Every structure is written in C-alpha cells, then in structure tokens.
Amino acid sequence: MKTLKVVALATVVGLAGVSAIWAQGDHEDGVKTTRLLMPIMNADRGMELFASKGCATCHSVNDVGGEDASPLDAHKMDEYMNPFDHAAKMWLMAPYMIAAQEDELGEQILFTGDELSNIIAFLHDDAQQLLFTEEYLESIAGEETDG
Ligand code: HEC
Numbered sequence: 001m002k003t004l005k006v007v008a009l010a011t012v013v014g015l016a017g018v019s020a021i022w023a024q025g026d027h028e029d030g031v032k033t034t035r036l037l038m039p040i041m042n043a044d045r046g047m048e049l050f051a052s053k054g055c056a057t058c059h060s061v062n063d064v065g066g067e068d069a070s071p072l073d074a075h076k077m078d079e080y081m082n083p084f085d086h087a088a089k090m091w092l093m094a095p096y097m098i099a100a101q102e103d104e105l106g107e108q109i110l111f112t113g114d115e116l117s118n119i120i121a122f123l124h125d126d127a128q129q130l131l132f133t134e135e136y137l138e139s140i141a142g143e144e145t146d147g
Helices: 043-052 083-104 113-123 134-146
Strands: 004-006 020-025 036-039
Touching (some): 036 113
8 A cells, every 4th residue: 555655855845935845756766647636724824814714703812713613722622633524514514604604604615625634724723812811813814804
C-alpha cells in the first residue's frame, strides 16, 4: 500500500506567499507520483475568514458570535484532529448548515480549499481563539460595510 508522506521542500516553503507543500508518494525512486499539494494552514488568516465569511453569524468561538449552532472552541473538540476529519464533520452537517445559511444569509457560504484549511487551523488553535473578541468581530464587519 502506498503511504502519503509530506515532504517540506525548504526552497519552496522559504518563499514568501507560498501556502502549499508537496505531498509525495512513498516511492523508492523519489519521483513525485502523487499529484497533491498540502496547504500550509494559517490560524491568523483563518480567524479573519471565520469572521468575514459569516461563520460567526451562527457559531461562537471564545463566547463571541452567534448561538444558532454549536460553539466551535478548540478545547471543546478532540484534543488532536486530522483536518480532513474536520472537513468530514462539516460535510456530515452540510444539509443543515446550507439550509440555515440560505435561510439566514440568503446564500450558501463558499470557500476555496486554502480558505477552508485556514479556517480549520483557527478552529483548532487555543491561543489564536483568545484573540477572537467582540471588538475584533465588529472591526471585520466594519471593514465589510466600508466596502
Ligand atoms: C446560518 C448558520 C450557519 C453558518 C453561517 C455556519 N454554520 Fe456551521 N453549522 C450550522 C448548523 C445548523 C450546524 C449543525 C448543528 C450544529 O452543529 O449546531 C453546523 C455545523 C457545523 C460544524 C459541525 C459541528 C459539530 O460539532 O459536528 C462545523 C465544524 C461547522 N458548522 C463549521 C462552520 C464554518 C467553518 C462556517 C463558516 C464557513 C459555518 N459553520 C457557518 C449552521 C451554520
């Protein structure tokens, strides 16, 4: 069976703005046979997206945000989590979430893989979540209104 190994290429990761690293098939000849890039997850960007995408309309973090759906505090979830399991949990709840989003926001929230990876990083980072305050949420909402 083929296992996936994340290979951090220093030259690639070292470049500014790079947000993904190669996932390489575990082959003896070292040839990249698996056509996958693993995102470099960023909890700080994820916090901004959690606010700007509207997740906080229904979900709270650090007691800040809506109460229509379950709180998403890192310490209330599994101690360590595979990010794909987090995505799978969202997929499981998708029918309820999309219905609620269409009801409350008028449309389904969409995101790229990169954006989702950053949101998931935020949802599993205790230290970053302490920075999620009412003032912060309002400042992001203010930016949106300002255009
Ligand atoms: C309009 C309301 C609404 C919005 C906006 C919303 N959700 Fe949800 N979400 C729900 C509902 C309803 C559920 C299913 C019931 C529950 O877990 O409370 C859910 C479930 C989840 C779950 C699974 C929780 C669990 O413990 O099983 C995750 C994770 C989640 N949402 C993340 C997000 C993220 C990330 C965003 C923003 C991109 C988002 N949600 C935006 C309503 C919403």
